[in-house]
Amino acid sequence: MQLAKPVGRNAAALKYDILSALTIYALSGDKHRQRSVLRVISLITTRYNWRNNELSIGREEISRLWSVNERTVKREMARFRALGWVTVKRPAARGRVAVYEIDLKQIMIDTQEVWPIIGSDFQARMSEDSEPVTNVVPFAAKPPGPEINTPEAKPEDVWSQVQSILHGRDPELWASWFQHLSESERAGGRVILVAPSRFMADYIAQKWTARLLAAYSRVDPSIRTVHVNAAD
Structure with a gap:
């Protein structure tokens, strides 16, 4: 969009x-x-x-x-x-x-589900298919999303679904930060994610914890907290 x-x-x-x-x-x-x-x-x-x-x-x-x-x-x-x-x-x-x-x-x-109620003109304006007219040539293509439809990725895999939500919301942000995370623990309403470096873990924890929690809440409403730790 x-x-x-x-x-x-x-x-x-x-x-x-x-x-x-x-x-x-x-x-x-x-x-x-x-x-x-x-x-x-x-x-x-x-x-x-x-x-x-x-x-x-x-x-x-x-x-x-x-x-x-x-x-x-x-x-x-x-x-x-x-x-x-x-x-x-x-x-x-x-x-x-x-x-x-x-x-x-x-x-x-x-709110996308109600766009048709407002009108077809509104839906056309807001649709992700309506790209703005511009003379700027993009330097890079849209980053590909997480491969959740592989044999290894089961439909009930919560982390795969969370990754898909994060990518759909902001592909560039996902490519820069979220795709490098892995889920190490999920129990008792708490999730622990692992980043490859201390810098990345601290930055994501400071800037994007709320977005990670929002994505998890859509898949598993029992999740209440998300922590990001460094692999080392």
Whole structure:
């Protein structure tokens, strides 16, 4: 999927498209989905900085916007992180609220089922088959995905399915980082992954743990934590 950054001349149209997809996705679900997605929309429309992809807000302020207590905020934000919709960019510190990032691309992927309801023009705009018109020649082809359809890879192989999800979401990121990981342990809601170097393990743990957890949650909802260790 090609999703431009919502800034510049076409920013307003893209923002409306994202909010439209979220709204119709909410309305197509039960009351729990409707309330949850409405909470996301409220954060986007009241506090989200589209240009910097930053949501700078504290738990107390969120609870006031949502008319709920802070326990509900904590639970709901954890759910959004597990979905991959929200990640923590900078944790809260003394005198400073947390700063979050909203993954608009993941949101659009998850709302794809309702695109036909919005209309064929919307579906065509957002479809991964609609490549943007450009005169830039790409330097490299799209990285091939993980080979999960080999005789060695069984359909029930959770790690293979997670790798496939990670590749589908961002092939370049997968090729640079995630394809080098291996799963060493998965039990009791915890997963331990192994990276070939300490640098890679530390970098992935710092930057991409939430994305790994979100991918695992789609395959095995019992997974609650993901740790990345170095092979050495």
